[in-house]
Each structure stands twice: as structure tokens, then as C-alpha cells.
Amino acid sequence: MLSAILLYNQKGEVLISRIYRDGLRRSISDLFRIQVISNTDVRSPVLTLGTTTFCHVKHENIYIVAVSRQNADVALIFEFLYKIVALGRAYFGKLDEEAIKNNFTLIYELLDEVMDFGYAQNTETDTLKMYIMTEGVRSEIRAEESRKITMQATGAMSWRRDNIKYRRNEVFVDVFEDVNLLMSATGTVLRADVAGQIILRAFLSGMPECKFGLNDRLLIDRPDDGNSKSKRAAKAAAGSVTLEDCQFHQCVRLGRFDADRTISFIPPDGEFELMKYRATENINLPFTVHVLVNEIGRTKVEYQVAVKATFGAKLFATNVVLKIPTPLNTASVTTHVTQGKAKYEPSENAISWKISRFTGGSEYVFSGEAELLSSMTKHKTWSRPPVAMQFSLMMFTSSGLLVRYLKVFEKSNYSSVKWVRYVVRAGSYEIRF
């Protein structure tokens, strides 16, 4: 039960203030500004002052704050705040100070709709967009139409409307994987896991019933699966992957998944995140990195960084960037690379080494030196932050996950075309040295 939602800019000016419940003083917005925005030492997103609790998230250059005076569900509050951000982005492209100032009446309208008396209501972007519209596309909604809209907004299937028609029935499946790595200075993998998401863009007519299949080991190795021959064949074809955990869009029937791990659903129209998953076993790391750093006296640091692509030569990674940290008192940097470009970025205290196209199987080397200012003040040890890496790589999955099928059943029995794409990106890919 929230009492209010407040939006502030960086300076602490209130952009939006929507109060849902009594019992808040007018000065409540000043309280947060003084205690959080002007205070550099706040170290928790939850803060209780007296008996009033503030929960905040920061997005772009604004603070989004929920105020409560009860023992509220904090996880719900934060998820709700993230939802406001997502709504803002869906409506205005991005949610920053400018967007808020230009659309503040619309934002009030949204806040009125997504929360009532401090209780979260329907926050589905698709349904909200049907009756809360931006200036440009606003049109008169007839009573009859709004009857349908409200039925859908509260219905058991709030994510899809009736009578959708496409000439071509297509589904695009995008598998995105963020691979996280933490490697110690000695080269042992401390932590490697994959956070994946499967995004569907469904352009399907009518009320299609979909079944989605992955090479999920638990599904393939089901002991009670009667047909063992086909099982083995499928396993040989695809290999199998162990998903540690997965979460689904609300359209997926969770009960079915819990019972026999089938993913069945009626999709929303257009783009949505069908599922998220996590994998921790048998992670294929697309790159191995070796870092050698020598601090020579107090005036010089020597670097040797070697990166090797472990994937096949037919593939290539793009947007490969390595951030190699330098001490705070770096004066100048000399670099030498076998591929790409390296540049010292004083504002980030790092050398960024960019390789726009990284072919599979190849290995590139960076060597460099950082000259340090002889520090006039007391010598402070350098904390040696890890080397961080970014990349994106198509048609490769670090978890080994593959889409086996996507079946679409609809009354009119139309045929549909499916496209699948795999992308691996670096999540937090860190190498200590």
C-alpha cells in the first residue's frame, strides 16, 4: 500500500507528485530531497524516517520514489517502480526529465490508472495503450469500444485482444544470452553463468495456441517419457542443456510447466519477453583473456593482454571492447595492438581497446605502458579493478540452448513462418589481475 509516487529530477525538484493516501504532510517531498538527493552518503534504496518509508530507484536523470507509511511489500514496490520506468519508455521512448516535463498530464493519467488507493492495478503496456494515448494518436473512444477495452483490461487474458488479422503469419524468436564471468588473477573461473531471455515477436491472427520446445535436459530426459527411441534421437541431434531456473511471461501456463515442463501459451500481439532463464553448467566462454600487469616502481605500469576467440572460424563477434583500468594518477599511456584501436580514456581511468570485428579462432594482443605522476601526496594503493569486456556474437549460445520447435495451433489452421536468431552478449565479463 503506497501513499504516494514522486518523481524528482537530479536537482531534487519535484516533477510529478501523485498522492494516493491521506496522512502525508505537504513537506514530504522536501524530506526526501534533503535526506537522499542532497545527501551523498545514502547507501540503501530503502529509507525510513520517523514512520514514513521512502523506496527509490534512479533512472536516467530522475529519481522515482514510492512513499509508504505501512509495513509494505518492498519487493512489490520496487517491481512497480521498474514498471513505471518501463511504461515511460514504452510511451515516450525514454523516461527522462524532458520526457516527463513534456508529457506530465499523460503521466498523471497513467499514475491514476496503474494504481488506486495505493494498490497496483493493471500495468500491461498493451492494454493501457488502448485507452490512454499520447497526444498525436488520440481519438475519440466510443462507449461500446471502451466496454471491450475494459473487459480486456480486467480479463483473464488481459494481454491479447480479439480479431487480430495478419496476411502473413510470422513469429520471430530471438534468444539473447548475457554471459557473466568472473575470473581470478590466476586464471581460474570463479563464477560463470548465463542469464538468457527469449523475446518473441508474434504476428499471428486470431487466438493462436502455441507450444514452445527447447533442448531442456529435464524435458528430454524425462524418465516417464514412453517413446525412448525418439527421445534418444532428439538428444543426439540437439544435445541438451540444464536450465537452472526459468521465469515466464504471464501468458504461459505455469501449472502445465510445473507438471510436465511444456511451455504452452496464447501470445500477446507483437513483441514480448516469453521467458528468462539461468544456466550455470557447461558454459561455453566465447573469449579467453590473459592479463599480465606489472607495477614497476611507483611511476610505471606495464600491460600485456591477450584475447582469444574460442568459437568457430565461420562466426565473428562485433563491438568487442576491453576496458583495461589504469591507476588514478596516470599521466600518459602508450599502447600497441595487433588488431583494433586502443585509446586512453582519462575520465574512466581506463584504456579502451576496441575491435569492431573479431573472427572466430583468432587471437589478438595488447601491450602498453602507463606513466604515472609521481604522487605528491601520500602513496595510496591502487585497487586494481578488473578488466571488463563487452562483445556481441550472433548464432552462438553460451549455455548450449537451442530452440527445437514452436508449434502454432489456430482454429483457422493457417500455416505460419518462424524465424530464430541467437545472440550472445557480455553481461559482466570481468577478469581480475
Added chain:
Amino acid sequence: MQASIEKRIRSVFQIPRKGETYELRSGLVSQYAYERKDAIQRTIAAMTLGKDVSALFPDVLKNIATPDIEQKKLVYLYLMNYAKSHPDLCILAVNTFVQDSEDSNPLVRALAIRTMGCIRVDKIVDYMEEPLRKTLKDDSPYVRKTAAICVAKLFDLNPNLVIENGFLATLQEMIGDANPMVIANAVSALTEIQEAAPETNAFAVNADILKKLLLALNECTEWGRITILTSIADYRTADTREAEHICERVVPQFQHVNPSVVLAAVKTILCHIHLLDPELQKQYLDKMSPPLVTLAVSAPEVQYVALRNINIILQKYPDILSNQLRIFFCKYNDPLYLKVEKLDIMIRLANSRNVDTLLSELKEYALEVDMDFVKRAVRAIGQCAIKIESSAQRCVNVLLDLINTKVNYVVQESVIVMRDVLRRYPGYGGVIPTLCQGIDELDEPEARGAMIWIVGEYADKIDNADEILSTFIEGFLDETTQVQLQLLTATVKLFLLKPQNAQPLVQKVLQTITNECDNADLRDRAYIYWRLLSTNSQTTKDIIMSKKPPVKDVIQHLPPPVLEELLRELSTLASVYHKPAETFIGQGRFGADALQRKALEEQAQLAQEEPIQVSAKAGNLENLLDIDFDVEPVAPPTAGVANINLGFNKNSARTSPPIDLNQPQQFRSHVEDLLGMFD
């Protein structure tokens, strides 16, 4: 001069012909619709900035009857904000509300009833009855779900009206509605009414309602699911079959995309799991582990909530994440509040198998730059040593490495940690020379106190113990009380172990304290020592140098009753603060007064029940002599409330005072309970 002041005074009383308010007013009464709408928008903008535009109330109100829904919403927004300051004028809006609540467009009907409930003026309340009655029975579920919440709004204003008109009964019937969202809102409204006025018996889940809720669960919006899950969690059943059924139906929610739904499902299952047979319990706990890990890698703020909750769950079910240590490794860019929580969880997960991995990770953290984090990492190494005996030697080696880095705060923290390690394993006296090297660098009271304690305890093994202590004693009066107390005890110990060199030192300390200090504790203790020393020296030695039971555990645990309460409150604010809700919510029955009364009652009861144990406590004199005085003072409840945000700085890594080790378990838990409520 005179003239200008006069002019200024006059201008205050005149209605300005120019300026923003004037412009807005003329816009609001313009003959063109678009100008009026624009003026309303600008009025709302001014309102948001905190300007007082209540003077425009009548003019804004004139625009309420309009077919333009957007404009209507804006006027309503203004009304909700300023109704209180113009209660009489609100009556003018009533007609429009009543009309709108019968509009053919469900969006308009819902808007009318939603806004009416937010205009918290007594006069409006009388007119709400009829529209509310109609909308509660509306065809459109969208209107019904809005009306359901409106009952809660009305109850807040005028409970009698709700009961007399049968709205409460209607609301209760709505739990059986065909639409899941109506059900969810009805449950929210009923729960609120039940909490505000338990005597109404507004809402209590029974077997019948439970069935309806479980049915609605799978069709609700994410927020509705949380509402329903929470009320199922609050349901108390004694029937094993029913508990099994609940767990079975709730467990699919672990796969929901919204972390707060997952956490609500975890809570619901933990509330009912104790009824299941052990085999099944284990199954559910195993199923819980992957979603908990997923929560622990979600977005930072929600991750923080999840980590605090995992911390609670681990105290009850220590094995639930036993193989997941690596998930909690800190990322370099994690915010401090996450790193600190992760450290705490890692220590709870530490066992003899993963301790090596953990230690090298902790050492890595201890070399980072953020002082707070580094200190906690060092503490964690000590906690590790004390928790896992087989790792002690390795932990001590790491600590010695850290001391050799000569980074001031690392050294200080290492000394504090070393003290606790020595209290657990007195045999590690060999490290003392290394500790003594950094003695001049110690400037924090706790570190100085720790060093002095070590010197006193091992006075016979340190050749120059008397020199070390005498340097401290030179500045005796500048030290904090805690250090002074340590210094006093250490000097007495030194005297008992090496009487030949220490006599002048002891005399000096005792004299300084009794003549120049006004702290009661300090003086009393000095007198006690003095008298002890002037009697039989062997008895004195037996008392002061007696063998103390080793410290067993320096990881903070919640007292069992609080732990049980928090497990039922997972995901709420209470679970984030690790404190019962009544400590930071000042309303109604849970006010600060009630809290104090509760504490006093408990104390009185304690005295009645356990007079023997209280006197037994008096028997343990030798332990009392060595009390660490770093127990937090019991603050009055109000101060505790204001300090909650500091809680996480104080809570975790604090060493528990040795006072309670020898006392009966039960007594200890009560004391901690009392302390826990205030700190």
C-alpha cells in the same frame, strides 16, 4: 521610503491584475475550449511545483462537466488535491460525479467512483452511497474492481456507513466474482478493513475462500497474485492435506517473471511447509533454491530486498543454498549495500568444503578501496575462522598477510578480528609479535581496546607488556570509556601475571580512576579490583584470570521468536530491516507506547517465571567481571525509530558480548529479544 513601503503593503491586499494566477484564471473562464484546457494543464503544472493554486478552485470546478475525458481527469486531479481546503465548494461537483457514475462508458463510470472516493470531505460521503451501490453491481468488471477499492476508501472515512449500507457484505461476496481482478481488489480492500478494524471480522480465509483464491491465482495480474498469495500465507491451517494442497498450487508461481510474485510464493510456502512430512519439505526447499538464486541476481534494489530475505531464510534453513556460494561473490561495481549483504550471506553459507574459495575471495575484497566494505571483509575472515575450526590456521595467515599491507584501517580491523579469534582459539598466541608492530597506528577506540585486551590476556608471553601498557596509560584520560575499562582490566591482569614490574602501573591506574574519573562504571570497577587486590592474592587471581568459555559464534542470529515472525513477513519492510513491524510503524495499536508496555510486561513476566535463573546469573561473577561494554545502550523506542536507516551499519558484523554465554539459553533469548526490539 515611506511611500514605497505603503505601496508594497497595498499591493499585498489587492487582487493582482497581472501575474500567473490572474492569467490562469482568465484562461479557465475563456470562451474557447482549447484555452480552458490549456489553462487547466498549466494549473496542474503549477500545483506539481508546489505552488498554491487553491484560489482557482471555483474556476477550475466550472470545467468539470465536459465530454473530454482527458480534461475531466485533470479537473478531478485538481479536485482531489484541493478538496480539503474548499469542502463547501465540493458539493458543486457532486452532481457531475453522480451523473458520470451512470455514464454509458465504463471508463467514465470507474473514473467517477474512483475520484469520489479520493475526495475526502465529509459532505461528499453522503452522496457516495447510491453511486457506490450501483457500481459494486456493475456489469463491467473494470467498474466493479474500482468500486471494490472504493469501499476501503469509504471505510477509512466513515466505517459505520460501510457497515450500515451492507457494502462490507457485498465486498465479501465479491471474493466469489467471476473476474480475477475484482477478486484481487476485493481481497485488498477486505484485508485493509480487517487490519484497521479487526472487530468487523471483515476477512478471514476459510477452506471455502481458500478454494476460490487458489482458483483465481493463476488468472490474476502479477499484483493480484501477490495480494492473493499474501492472504493465503496469512491463513493458518492445521490440516496437513490442506497445507500440501496449498504448496502444490502455489509452487508454479516460482516461475513467474516478476520477482515480487516469486518472493510472495516463497513466503506462502514457508508459512505452510512445517505441516508437511520431512521428505516433502525437503522437496519444496530444493525447488525453492533456484528461484532464490535468480532473485539474488535481479535488478539492484529488488536484489537488496531478496538478499535481506535470503538472510532470514538461511537462519531457519541453513542448507537451502549450500552449493550456491559463488552466486554471492561481489561484482566490482555492485553498490555497497549489496556487497555488505552478500558478505553476510557468504559467511552463513561457509563450510569446510568451500572455505578455501571463500577465503581467497574475502582477501580480494580486503584489498579494495571502500573503507566500510574492506572492514567488513576483514571481519568476515574472522567470522570464518571462528565458525569453521579447520580453517582457523588459514584465516589467521590471511589476517597476518593483511596486517603486513600496512594499510591503516585494514590493520586496525585485523587487530579487532584477531582478538575474537584469540578468544575462540587461545592457542594462536604466536601472532602477537606481528600485531604489536602496528601498535602505534591504532587510533580507533575499538582497535585500541582490542590490542589492550590482547596485551593483558597474554601479558606473560609479551616481554614488554608493561611498556606497551604504560604508553597507553600516559594518555589515559584522553581515551574513550571502553578503552579505559580495557586498560584497567589489562593492567590488573598484568600485575597478577608479573607482579614485580607492574605494581607502580597498577597503582597509577587505580589512583587516576578513583581520583580523576567521574564515570560510575569505571570507578566501581576500579574499586572492586582494588579491594580484590588487597585481599588474598590467590583468590583474586582465580577470579580475574579464570578460564573463560571460548566464544562460539560471532555471526548475528535473530532471536527465534523474531525469526518466526519475520519468516511470515518476507518481502515486507520488516524483513528488510530484520525488525518487527511495530518498531517502525507508529500508528494505532502499534504505537511506541504499546511497544514500551509490551517490553515492561515481558520483563515482569520474566522475573516471575524465572527467579532461580536470575539468581543463578548472579553466581557467574567471574564472567561479569570481563564484560565487554560495547553492548548497545537500550535506546528509547522513539530514538530507535529514527535510527533505523543506520541499522545496517551497526547490525551485522558486531561481536556479541560474552556476557550471555554461561546463562541459561531461555533467559538469553528473552534478553536478546528485548534488546533486539530497540536496537
